[in-house]
Amino acid sequence: MVSEQKTANVSFESLLRIFTVPEGPDSTLTKIDQELSRNLNLFLREHIVAEEKPLKEIEKDFSNPQIPESPAFVSEHTQHLLDNLVAHSVHTSAPSFIGHMTSALPYFLMPLSKIMIALNQNLVKIETSKAFTPLERQVLGMLHRLIYQENDAFYSQWMHSANHSLGAFCSGGTIANITALWVARNNALKADGDFQGVEKEGLFKAMRHYGYHGLAILVSDRGHYSLKKAADVLGIGQEGLVCVKTDHNNRLCPQDLKAKMAHLKSQKIKPFAVVGVAGTTETGNIDPLRDIANICQQEGCHFHVDAAWGGATLMSNNYRYLLNGIELADSVTIDAHKQLYVPMGAGMVLFKKPDAMHSIEHHAQYILRKGSKDLGSHTLEGSRSGMAMLVYASMHIISRPGYELLIDQSIAKARYFADLIKAQDDFELVSEPELCLLTYRYIPALVRQALQQALPNQKAELNELLNEITQFVQKKQRETGHSFVSRTRLNPERWDKLDTIVFRVVLANPLTTHAILHSILDEQRHIATLAPNLMAKIVQLAQRITS
């Protein structure tokens, strides 16, 4: 790193210096900035995945609970971060990192995010954000229109209305989902006669007032784990999150939804919200949103769509039909840090009706005064950064047709990979891609044949061994560091709903090539041979079954 003056010496003068904007392109900090960019660029270009070092070893570098008693030079500490943190981080933007929903980012976000950090606005109120507030309202308006397609008059009436809100910008999809269900709960248990509403009197009195014995949120068994958290936090209880059956494509069965709702009501349990999933976390499937919407309308029940992953598909005129019915939802979650390609920390929840959030509105004396346009009166969070700016910039620089191309090529790539897997005689596609996610596992032809013929107890035994090899291959592949797929557990109908560990793939990185997909299968096939005893056991059992 470049040399520098002792900027961080412990005197008040030196402290003042670190708060002062450096002058000119030759200042020490400007040089550090440029050095760091160079280093990061090298890292991002050269490393396939981070340097492999066991977590136990890394923990040793981060084991001191004492806050340092003497200051470090900026340059010295930057080097420390490069050596100990950056070198052992996960290269989530690598084209062969296809295991999670964190992908490469457009590079222009690197310089633009400086604006966010340097201005350090606080979006809770206009007094600390000014133009960032209308900008965030516009971003919410853009997403609202993408989903609900209201006319211009609607947006000019509501987008900047002080006492209304088209949604909330959040740190992520979990907070967005919690916010949606909070609103749904409060609207279901609203003020009525003497009763002042659940927000004032709490859940216990609300239940007694309305004569309910319980509350329920219904979602398919592929719903995101954040909904369980939401049920806990909101006082519904995890038992109140009722799982609805899915079909062979991991999509909620409307018939079962109706049956479950009827059963709940017969027990005086109020189903106050149904969550449709648009892009399940594990398999990328989309629930039949229109059917769910109709059921919810009949039942007078809040319909929320968790489109944290799949919402961006609306950008593609070629695929937005996959989400038909989303425009009937009372609320929708979308994560911009997923398929809108902005950095971590950008979730949104949108509400069909501009007054839906009244039931959670709050005020204070020093900010959020009634009639103010402060965004904080309709958010679960308080102080928030100007992250909406990066969504705004991406919308303008990439534009809708640009996003369409990104979405379309992701789906095309997933179909390509699915076909490739199906063409192998030692791999099995477990879930077909609807968006750009798919799951599969390693299962040599003989073993697959055996699994089909096996008696139930043999089937379970063989499947368990296959789970072991999938786990082994997935872990080893991650550790080897060339590529990364994740793993999860599914219960496919084809295999009698046995617990089945699968490789899970998310193909959102536009830099991932077909060649990489081929090499990932080759590598997995090779890794399987590194567990000869386990493979021998699998083959022997398969031979016993088929012979």
Place this chain on the structure above:
Amino acid sequence: MVSEQKTANVSFESLLRIFTVPEGPDSTLTKIDQELSRNLNLFLREHIVAEEKPLKEIEKDFSNPQIPESPAFVSEHTQHLLDNLVAHSVHTSAPSFIGHMTSALPYFLMPLSKIMIALNQNLVKIETSKAFTPLERQVLGMLHRLIYQENDAFYSQWMHSANHSLGAFCSGGTIANITALWVARNNALKADGDFQGVEKEGLFKAMRHYGYHGLAILVSDRGHYSLKKAADVLGIGQEGLVCVKTDHNNRLCPQDLKAKMAHLKSQKIKPFAVVGVAGTTETGNIDPLRDIANICQQEGCHFHVDAAWGGATLMSNNYRYLLNGIELADSVTIDAHKQLYVPMGAGMVLFKKPDAMHSIEHHAQYILRKGSKDLGSHTLEGSRSGMAMLVYASMHIISRPGYELLIDQSIAKARYFADLIKAQDDFELVSEPELCLLTYRYIPALVRQALQQALPNQKAELNELLNEITQFVQKKQRETGHSFVSRTRLNPERWDKLDTIVFRVVLANPLTTHAILHSILDEQRHIATLAPNLMAKIVQLAQRITS
């Protein structure tokens, strides 16, 4: 801005280009990066506050709900952001911006935050964060030790323990407070006999099982508005947030706390948490934490300290005594984006006991598997950025003695300003600074005398007029754009607890000089003369009262 190739043209090749790290220091994006830094530095140095333009006008620039159909050049859009957003943002780091808790940032955070954005780690799980996970655990350990001062053996046992967590890193103090009260609620209504715990069965069954008629959280009437939100979200109801009286220094009265708790219990309402405030949002006062801790211990009640603002005072060996008793708290909220001077989006909640968070632990199949060290199993949020890195870096570069200097000088400056206000015959100090916050108002000597002598109805009338002038001065000063103080409403005992609008000042920016404080009073005195009719009314009423 610099010229560039059409990087954002809508073809897949051009899209691939925006995802590719630019090569060499002469690349277009590197040049844009440098230009932008120069522009931001100029802005931060030159502007006192943002260019004044009415919000209504700014909204016009952010009124299009349509996602653009054609892409913008990066350079072109950057210029658009500089003109329409940056120029109309709030210059929160200006030395004369002393109205809110958002201050200047150390400049080294600008380059270092690039690491966070470029690597785009997701802290929910190790597979997308690797070394960032032990780093965040260390940061939580450092803050835990700052508060609880456990020995080294404690931290080597728990800091990196897979099934434990010393706290949670959150987007801010609100989520931190909600997390603490969520844990407290779940521990108070835990599994017992046939009852499986509130997290499983929900609040209604929990209340019936335990035989409670209500739940209560107690806090002084100076508690942060986020607690009301927490009471709502958690199903307690805002009524369940019970206000405890404060003394003339805005500090909770332990006698009243005891009385309120006894009264609640007599109504079968369970007080499951008391929140002590260490640095009230409006006045910066600190509750008598040790006394509250003792009461909570006797009552078997969770003791949470909201030290979002004041927690950083623990860095100063000279002032940490002000928070004596905090080490007895079951949980503590600290915001790093306040007096630890890191960018927006960094809150934390720490728990005294490493197993306190078990009651909110959650798992999923594809991540957060049991036994994993994934941080996401103990957070309310899901996906999160690597923001902890900036806390880590600041701790090392500023160091504890550096923070001590920053805290000490802020408190000294507040005392200086308090003395200055007291020395004026036309200003009144309303709340004395305990940390670096104070409140005051403009009240010419004659008016103050009249207010003392006035009959109750005259007092109310005069006070109302004073409220009007305070509001007028505060708004006008903000609009004029040289400096900014905020305003809030207090009910000082001295003035019979009348609703009193006051100027609120937060003196955390180390660049704020004594000269600036003098000029702020001069400006306010001058602005008051710009409302001659209102001032004449005030003076006439005062003369009527005193004559």
